Amino acid sequence: xxxxxxxxxxxxxxxxxxxxxxxxxxxxxxxxxxxxxxxxxxxxxxxxxxxxxxxxxxxxxxxxxxxxxxxxxxxxxxxxxxxxxxxxxxxxxxxxxxxxxxxxxxxxxxxxxxxxxxxxxxxxxxxxxxxxxxxxxxxxxxxxxxxxxxxxxxxxxxxxxxxxxxxxxxxxxxxxxxxxxxxxxxxxxxxxxxxxx
Amino acid sequence: xxxxxxxxxxxxxxxxxxxxxxxxxxxxxxxxxxxxxxxxxxxxxxxxxxxxxxxxxxxxxxxxxxxxxxxxxxxxxxxxxxxxxxxxxxxxxxxxxxxxxxxxxxxxxxxxxxxxxxxxxxxxxxxxxxxxxxxxxxxxxxxxxxxxxxxxxxxxxxxxxxxxxxxxxxxxxxxxxxxxxxxxxxxxxxxxxxxxxxxxxxxxxxxxxxxxxxxxxxxxxxxxxxxxxxxxxxxxxxxxxxxxxxxxxxxxxxxxxxxxxxxxxxxxxxxxxxxxxxxxxxxxxxxxxxxxxxxxxxxxxxxxxxxxxxxxxxxxxxxxxxxxxxxxxxxxxxxxxxxxxxxxxxxxxxxxxxxxxxxxxxxxxxxxxxxxxxxxxxxxxxxxxxxxxxxxxxxxxxxxxxxxxxxxxxxxxxxxxxxxxxxxxxxxxxxxxxxxxxxxxxxxxxxxxxxxxxxxxxxxxxxxxxxxxxxxxxxxxxxxxxxxxxxxxxxxxxxxxxx
Numbered sequence: 001x002x003x004x005x006x007x008x009x010x011x012x013x014x015x016x017x018x019x020x021x022x023x024x025x026x027x028x029x030x031x032x033x034x035x036x037x038x039x040x041x042x043x044x045x046x047x048x049x050x051x052x053x054x055x056x057x058x059x060x061x062x063x064x065x066x067x068x069x070x071x072x073x074x075x076x077x078x079x080x081x082x083x084x085x086x087x088x089x090x091x092x093x094x095x096x097x098x099x100x101x102x103x104x105x106x107x108x109x110x111x112x113x114x115x116x117x118x119x120x121x122x123x124x125x126x127x128x129x130x131x132x133x134x135x136x137x138x139x140x141x142x143x144x145x146x147x148x149x150x151x152x153x154x155x156x157x158x159x160x161x162x163x164x165x166x167x168x169x170x171x172x173x174x175x176x177x178x179x180x181x182x183x184x185x186x187x188x189x190x191x192x193x194x195x196x197x
Numbered sequence: 198x199x200x201x202x203x204x205x206x207x208x209x210x211x212x213x214x215x216x217x218x219x220x221x222x223x224x225x226x227x228x229x230x231x232x233x234x235x236x237x238x239x240x241x242x243x244x245x246x247x248x249x250x251x252x253x254x255x256x257x258x259x260x261x262x263x264x265x266x267x268x269x270x271x272x273x274x275x276x277x278x279x280x281x282x283x284x285x286x287x288x289x290x291x292x293x294x295x296x297x298x299x300x301x302x303x304x305x306x307x308x309x310x311x312x313x314x315x316x317x318x319x320x321x322x323x324x325x326x327x328x329x330x331x332x333x334x335x336x337x338x339x340x341x342x343x344x345x346x347x348x349x350x351x352x353x354x355x356x357x358x359x360x361x362x363x364x365x366x367x368x369x370x371x372x373x374x375x376x377x378x379x380x381x382x383x384x385x386x387x388x389x390x391x392x393x394x395x396x397x398x399x400x401x402x403x404x405x406x407x408x409x410x411x412x413x414x415x416x417x418x419x420x421x422x423x424x425x426x427x428x429x430x431x432x433x434x435x436x437x438x439x440x441x442x443x444x445x446x447x448x449x450x451x452x453x454x455x456x457x458x459x460x461x462x463x464x465x466x467x468x469x470x471x472x473x474x475x476x477x478x479x480x481x482x483x484x485x486x487x488x489x490x491x492x493x494x495x496x497x498x499x500x501x502x503x504x505x506x507x508x509x510x511x512x513x514x515x516x517x518x519x520x521x522x523x524x525x526x527x528x529x530x531x532x533x534x535x536x537x538x539x540x541x542x543x544x545x546x547x548x549x550x551x552x553x554x555x556x557x558x559x560x561x562x563x564x565x566x567x568x569x570x571x572x573x574x575x576x577x578x579x580x581x582x583x584x585x586x587x588x589x590x591x592x593x594x595x596x597x598x599x600x601x602x603x604x605x606x607x608x609x610x611x612x613x614x615x616x617x618x619x620x621x622x623x624x625x626x627x628x629x630x631x632x633x634x635x636x637x638x639x640x641x642x643x644x645x646x647x648x649x650x651x652x653x654x655x656x657x658x659x660x661x662x663x664x665x666x667x668x669x670x671x672x673x674x675x676x677x678x679x680x681x682x683x684x685x686x687x688x689x690x691x692x693x694x695x696x
Contacts, residue, residue: 078369081374082368157388190316192316192317194319194320196317196318196322
């Protein structure tokens with residue numbers, strides 16, 4: 001009798017476990033092909049290609065050997081057929097470049113927040129003026145990083161063909177000359193399976 | 198459900214009178230299969246209960262500014278076979294209500310469902326199931342896929358949601374999707390129509406008579422269907438996409454979409470002004486000359502205007518009324534057992550006169566103008582139904598064969614009672630497919646005008662329905678203000694977005 005009860009209990013537990021949603025950790029850089037839409041692998045491929053290309057470009061290597069220029073990142077125009085967070089792509093690129101130590105960055109999206117803190121430190125009267133950050137000491141950016149993200153999608157009954165092109169440019173602000181540019185192309189095809197539910 | 202139980206009981210009763218046990222077993226089998234079909238019908242809503250009877254009370258609510266009941270009712274169908282359709286309605290109703298978040302979510306869910314359908318396996322077990330049950334019931338058992346023109350509107354209305362949130366780039370994504378949808382529909386559609394026609398031709402002898410009787414019934418739809426080239430390309434979508442491109446500062450792309458719009462709808466004078474203005478601004482001299490000779494009066498007007506620089510542009514989209522609903526007609530179709538009355542969907546609504554919306558500014562004693570038609574959704578819907586006729590006839594012939602076989606089987610196993618029950622079943626189950634997106638407007642009209650920067654108090658009046666409304670809008674210098682007006686019954690819902 002006891003054995004039977006135990007068996008029923010263990011069966012119940014086994015079935016319960018079988019029905020529960022299965023969650024597991026995966027390598028974040030593992031190739032992801034759930035759908036043909038823009039995904040983590042595309043983002044990583046774009047970021048890696050752009051950073052490698054920029055840091056190995058002869059003119060840039062020469063400049064960055066002498067000093068670490070200051071750069072600001074303009075938004076990437078999303079011209080694709082998907083709602084893609086392009087800021088997330090530029091964040092990845094900026095982080096990688098920054099960690100190489102070759103460039104320094106200013107963040108234009110945080111100007112207002114920083115300004116508020118400045119005002120608090122200098123005008124509120126609560127902060128010791130000896131420790132307050134002084135106005136007018138920001139370093140002006142020398143370069144601007146900007147680009148475009150476009151796609152071409154073709155669909156037929158059974159096949160969907162997606163082509164992405166990510167272009168990134170580095171412009172010297174004073175002269176307006178584009179010092180470096182590169183593009184990353186990605187093409188994915190998804191086909192409907194023959195049999196299924 | 199009540200009917201199901203009653204039928205089952207009747208059949209059991211009939212069986213008890215006959216003592217033979219194998220007959221009883223067969224009878225029980227039939228009773229069981231009928232009750233299963235009924236249960237299926239009850240749970241998937243529109244199989245035995247037409248879609249229009251579900252939607253009409255909700256649409257009446259919209260005419261009286263009642264939204265919450267409709268949203269609640271439609272929410273229950275989120276997981277049904279026809280979820281694409283119910284979510285389209287829900288997204289639209291939430292949008293009319295002004296609940297952008299809910300509308301966005303519903304449209305997003307619709308897109309996901311459409312995509313899931315598109316990416317289904319070519320030979321799908323669930324599709325075969327639906328196709329099989331359509332032979333014993335009716336077309337309503339096939340899960341709703343969404344018509345071409347409906348999918349285009351889905352993306353376009355989602356673009357409006359993004360615009361309302363001032364996310365122009367997001368709106369850009371949606372208009373590009375709408376354009377892709379039109380493009381794909383154009384390619385696939387020609388193939389599909391050809392395939393259906395070929396299939397109908399193969400069964401020519403059987404379908405010929407059916408087509409003849411159906412064509413007579415569909416004859417009055419020809420005029421309306423003839424107003425559009427195909428069932429999915431619409432100038433409204435191209436026009437909105439042109440405006441989004443102008444807001445994104447991409448005049449080249451905007452010009453291309455205005456050109457596509459004028460190709461579909463050449464009579465709209467606002468569109469004529471836009472192509473001339475853009476051709477001039479972009480230095481497209483050859484095209485400018487062509488347009489100028491075609492629309493001479495407009496050309497002169499564009500040349501003379503544009504002196505005042507402290508102005509912005511007001512763009513009015515007027516979505517008028519509700520698209521007509523399909524009705525059921527019974528068409529006699531020949532079968533080996535004689536003529537069988539088969540239910541077909543048909544549009545009976547007549548072609549209405551243009552009903553413009555007049556805009557004025559009473560404070561400044563200024564008449565701003567009237568809207569002009571840009572898209573006849575009614576014509577798109579009618580055309581779309583006409584394009585599906587060959588496929589419908591083939592399905593109906595197969596179905597009537599299956600139902601006749603069922604009738605014979607019933608007669609063999611239970612005699613007269615079986616025949617009566619199965620004919621009763623045929624009558625009940627013979628329902629036309631009346632499903633379509635019903636909260637779409639009947640037609641869409643536009644107006645475009647320059648107004649001085651600042652606040653304006655506008656008065657809107659729709660003479661045909663007696664609807665009127667007052668709305669305050671603000672204009673930015675060199676900016677654009679989009680005023681979207683939706684008429685349901687005699688109520689005008691307005692949304693103004695200033696850029």
